[in-house]
Amino acid sequence: MNGRGLIGVALTVLALAAPWFAYPVFLMTALCFALFACAFNLLLGYAGLLSFGHAMFFGIAGYFFGHAVKAWNMPPELGLLAGVAGAALLGLVTGALAIRRQGIYFAMITLAFAQMIYFFCVQAPFTGGEDGLQGITRKPLLGGLIPTKDDRVLYYVVLAIFLFGYLAVYRIIHSPFGQVLKAIRDNEQRAVSLGYEADRYKLLAFVLSAALAGLAGATKAMVMQFATLTDVSAAMSGEVVLMVLVGGLGTIVGPVVGAFIIITMQNYLASFGEFVLVIQGLIFVVIVLAFRKGVVGELGAWWRSRRSTG
Secondary structure, X not given: OOHHHHHHHHHHHHHHHHHHOOOHHHHHHHHHHHHHHHHHHHHHHHHOXXXXXXXXXXXXXXXXXXXXXXXXXXXXXXXXXXXXXXXXXXXHHHHHHHOOOOOHHHHHHHHHHHHHHHHHXXXXXXXXHHHOEOOOOOOOEHHHOEOOOOHHHHHHHHHHHHHHHHHHHHHHHOOHHHHHHHHHHHOHHHHHHOOOOHHHHHHHHHHHHHHHHHHHHHHHHHHHOOEOHHHHOHHHHHHXXXXXXXXXXXXXXXXXXXXXXXXXXXHHOHHHHHHHHHHHHHHHHHHHHXXXXXXXXXXXXXXXXXXXXX
16 A cells, blocks of 8 residues: 555544544534635635635525524425525626636625625524524434434534535546636636636636535534624635635645644634734744745645655
């Protein structure tokens, strides 16, 4: 077995054993944000589109899931589909307008849409306003075959959802569609000259990214049993950008590593109170200065240089 195979086996064993050694809710939260970061990395790292409002898809999907399960008494599977469908539809509307612009103008349009969604969630009657949508019941999956009230059982469900989303991103990146996205990212004019409709590819990438972000947000609502304004805020949009940059922009594993780093910091530095932001800032400065390509990007570059000289 080669090195990659051993790493794969080790990660599989670690993922399966994790809830017996760490707090399952913390692990599930980290997996949800890892999927969110992977969805954002698909847009920024491979399509070259910087969105400052990606939290709107993450947050609105949580509200859709909670309302479908709580008010309409839907099973959680349909609630997840409702969250994904709602996020994808919002992504289609936002992307159809945003991709007409490039660079900072694209980013500002997504930010404007995100702020509109934020204020919609403040005012809409089904969101609970500033109190959020609380009391979302954890219903069993597959008609009662999988109980979800046990955190460890639910962890494996969330792990399966994360792996589905992660493999979907991996497949998209390594498909002909993904190769065209990279070509558009690197030189859009040349891609257009070769006959590719750049706006069409960028819109599809935007919708796919929004749908996967929605899957992450709906799963988080299922785990935490509530949806809040924090998940649709501008701060959340900035946080996912940070996760991707810390882990490694344009790498398949980097967003996962970045999400776990930041969620771990938030969880274990909370006891420092108001100084937690100062500590996080110092750590981020060190990471940015020492790992300009992100943690995974720098490690990958080091490993390739070592193999080439070895």
